[in-house]
Amino acid sequence: MKLKYYSFILITFLNIFVIPAQNSSIKITGTIIESVNNNPIEFATVAIFNKNSKKAIAGSVTDANGYFSINSTDSNIYIEISFIGFKTKKVTSYTVKNQKIDLKTIVLEENSQSLDEVLIRSEKSQTEFKLDRRVFNVGKDLSSTGAGALEVLNNVPSVNVDIEGQVSLRGNSGVQILINGKPSVLTNGDSNALGSITADMIEKIEVITNPSAKYDAEGTAGIINIVIKKSEKKGLNGSATLNLGVPNSNSFGLSLNKRTEKFNLFSQIGIGLRTYPSESESVNNDLVNDISVTSIGDGNFNEKFNNILLGTDYHINDLNVVTLSGSYAYEVEDQDNLTTYNRFNASNKLTDNWLRSEKTEATNPKLRYELQYKKNFKRHKEQSLLFSALGSSFRKDQFSDYENTPIIGDVDNLEQKTRTDYKLEDYTFKLDYTHPFLKKYTLESGSQYVINNVTNDFAVDNLTNGEWINDADLSNIFNYEQKVLGIYTTAAFEGDKWGLKVGLRMENTSLSTVLKTTNEESSDDYTNFFPSAHTSYTVNDNFSLQVGYSKRINRPRLRSLNPFSSIRNNFSISTGNPDLQPEYTDSYEITSIHKIGKTSLNFSLYNRHTTDVMERVSVFENNVSISRPENIGSNTTTGFEINGKIAPLSWLSINGDFNINYFNREGFYNNTSFDFKGNRWSTRLTSKIKLPAEFDIEISGDFRSKYKTVQQKVSSNLFADFGLRKKILKGKTILNISVRDVFASRIYESETIQPDFYLFNSRTRGRFITFGISYGFGKGEAMQFSGQRRR
Incomplete structure (x- = not known):
């Protein structure tokens, strides 16, 4: 079978360059369309075979209009037309006129059995490995049905999402998250906006632990790129997905894609309601005065969301494409919490008992828009010039009411309310040029300019003698502006067995913050260079090696810089630090890829050295713990990771991931040494x-x-x-049931043990059960949302 296709490729090549030059050749033409909507089929294969020997003698593919033209010097032939998902058509009867065969219009019928076979085969490759990244195909993850982006990320090898939504890669939280390879307001940690992306919208997630100089240097742990599903199919295509869950995990999504000769129009709408229940417990022990405060609480966080995406690709010609897109999302949040507090004296006797209630409401409008222009060149198909301008904004208007209700002891009946007016604006301008030459070499160069503007207006009022009085100590307006200019260049050689890519990136950062309440201003301006190097060597078809190095930066964000404090729990306060400096990391990695029969194994050995590590440090006073981020020394992490996959039976496949790292912390803060060693490991099967x-x-x-x-x-x-899935209606409809955290055992617990105080915190969200149904129409597929044309 392989020999047949290799022969076909060779003959096709010769057909393009040799046969047209011969005068005795026969020209064969025609147009291929599909039977349902009579739309032309692009890239359909047309092969010419000798009737006697059955050998392929010429070949070609159809253009965007379904048209093909092919030459043959042999007149004793038959023609086969084929395309994935359609029945192959064989033409043995035709008329030769003036050395021409005009097959006119040929109709191909869909082959539902073939489509199912293609889908099954694709599901066998859940994780793929490339030179500098790993690719996790989300569409095959059954347990992600109805889930949000954070739940999906938590199923990706090497990635962890804690109960608070903090994303880490190999235990490091300095991760940069991209959408379709670009920064987005949806990935900003301050906006908590990833919730508007559902699993049904995600095609794949790319994990890049050692990014090249082409990428933004932000993120000491690496880059996670979330790729939204796309479609290249002509005509009207789409899919609809409905999810229902307990607790609420309800959503409906509709995706439409219309592709014509010049335009690719895409749209997407979604609505949903999600509920996140939580149970929490905390202990604050004053070990000097033997006084402790405990709390037990539960609550629900409800989120209603809707979003719409509209966009188009305009193909000016075969070499120039312009894309214009915009999206708008609107979320409504409400949160109810009720917490019971107890205070005990040195004799462990209950002295005070009270309830603290919280009711919070918030609205979050989000706007995102993008203009992109891509130019290809005739000289080489990989030569390209890409310009993109991206703008996004996010706003949160939040209001909270708190009340303390005394039950036992001398506790004030306290009423408070807060107001938060949060505004974020991001602008990104990118220019990238790729220039291949001498077949095996590639040069890349480009620049990027990013502007981040954030304002956080936070106010606290206390009810005093029937009148609301502003608390000036807790209220503030904090402005944050950051501008980063980056310029890079890379050079790559890629041979048959060996490849090398080196690069250098320069970034200038300008940062300014203003705390308007106290007129405190802070600014910083610095320039850094970020080299990178990657190499790979293929020993044979079953064994290859990859080695990589990169230097990264992790800049503090608004939440880490803003010195405001939340009053949700008056005994556990978290603040920011305007003087916080960025982290710098040198990252080294070597990976081997093995294929042994039906088993594939991937081993990675890595080392990261980070300076000016950002860590939260807690201080304790009057039974109140206050944590604040500080730059404390350095950290060296050495780790080992193994990913494996085996399919011992035709109906069974097993994927495994194991990661362990050892770290050495060295630091000194407030006359206290923070030197210690430890390890951390995780595994998934x-x-x-x-x-x-x-x-x-x-x-x-x-x-x-x-x-x-x-x-x-x-x-x-x-x-x-x-997860459980059932296909019906020839695979056009898929039914799913997923249960996340089956035993409700995912509990986040932490202890802080210091000479003069002890802290304990626990939080859990419990089990989620979701039923989903997906339907694809036109040429759409179930569980697939249409989007931009692949570029």
């Missing part, structure tokens, strides 16, 4: 089982070990997810 009647089952288990920070000990975690 996922089994996929195919059952009769097109049922699929997925079971995954996840374990995260306990680990230390500068002051804390974080407990281990063990949890499991389950």
Whole structure:
């Protein structure tokens, strides 16, 4: 079979360059369309075979209009037309006139059995490995049905999302998250906006632990790129997805794509309601005065969201494409919490008991718009010039009411309310040029300019004698502006067995903050160089090696810089630090890829050295703990990771991931040494089982070990997810059931043990059960949202 296709490719090549020069050739033409909507089929294969030998003698593919033209010096022939998902058509009867064969219009019919086979084969490759990244195909993850982007990220090897939504890669939280390779307001940690992306919208997630100089240097742990689903199919295509869950995980999404000769129009709308229940527990022990305050609470966070995306690709000609797109999302949040507080004296006797209630409402409008121009060149298909301008804004208007209700002891009946007016604006301008030459060499160069503007207006009022009085000590307006200019160049050689890519990036950062309440201003301006190097060597088809190095930066964001404090829990306060400096990391990695029969194994050994590490440090006074980020020394992490996949049976496949790292912390703060050593490890095992009647089952288990920070000990975690899928209507409709955290065992616990105080915090969200149904129409596929044309 392989020999047949290799022969076909060779003959096609000769057909393009040799046969047209011969005068005795026969010219064969025609147009290929599909049977449902009579739309032309692009890239359909047309092959010419000798009737006697059955050997391929010429070949070609159709253009955007479904048209093909092919020459043959042999007149004793038959023609085969084929395309994935359609029945192959064989033409043996035709008329030769003036050395021409005009087949006119040929109609191909869809082959539903072939489509199912293609879908099944694609599901066998959940994780793919490339030179500088790993690719996780989300569409095959059954347990992600109805989930948000954070839940999906938590199923990606090497990635962890804690109960607070903090994303880390190999245990490092300095991660840059991109959408379709570009920064987005949806990925900004201050906006908490990833919730508007659902699993059904995500095609794949790329994990880049050692990014090249082409990428933004932000993020010491690397880059996570979320790729939204796209479509290249002509005509009207689309899909609809409905999810229902307990607790609320309800959403409806509709995606439409219309592609014509010049335009690719895409749109997407979504609405939903999600509920995140939570249970929390905390302990504040004053070890000097033997006084402790405990709390137990529960609450619900409800989020209603809707979003719309509109855009178009305009193909000026074969070499120039302009894309214009815009999206708008609107979220409404409400949160109810009720917490019971107890205060005990030195004799462990209950002295005070009270309830603290919270009711919070917020609205979050989000706007995103983008203009992109791409120019290709005739000289080489990989030569390109790409310009993009991206703008986005996010706003949060939030109002909270708090009330303390005394039950026992001398506790004030306190009423408070807060107002938050948060505004974020981001602008990104990029220019990238790729120039291949001498077949095996490529030069890349480009620039990027990013502007971030944030304003946070926070006010606290106390009810005093029936009148609301502003608390000036807790209210403030904090402005943050950051501008980063980056310029890069890379050079790459890619041979048959060996490849090398080196690059250098320069970034200038200008940062300014203003705390208007006290007129405190802070500014910083610095320039850094970020080199990178990657190489790979293929020993044979079953074994290859990759080595990479990059230098990264992790800049503090608004939440880490803003010295405001939340009053949700008056005994546990978190503030920012306007004097915080960025982290710098040198990252080294070597990876080997093995294929042994049906088993694939990937081993990685990595080392990261980070300076000016940002860590939260807690101080304790009057039973109140106040944590604030500080730059404390350096950290060296050495780790080992293994990813593996085996398919011992045709109906069973097993994926595994294991990561362990050892770290050495060295630091000194406030006359106290923070030197210590530790380790951290995690493992995930996922089994996929195919059952009769097109049922699929997925079971995954996840374990995260306990680990230390500068002051804390974080407990281990063990949890499991389950998914079940059934295809109906020839694969056009898919039914899903997913259970996330089957045993409700994913609990976040931390302890802070210091000579004069002890802190304990625990939080859990529980089990989520979701039922989903997806339907694809036109040429759309179930579980697929249409979007921009692949470029």
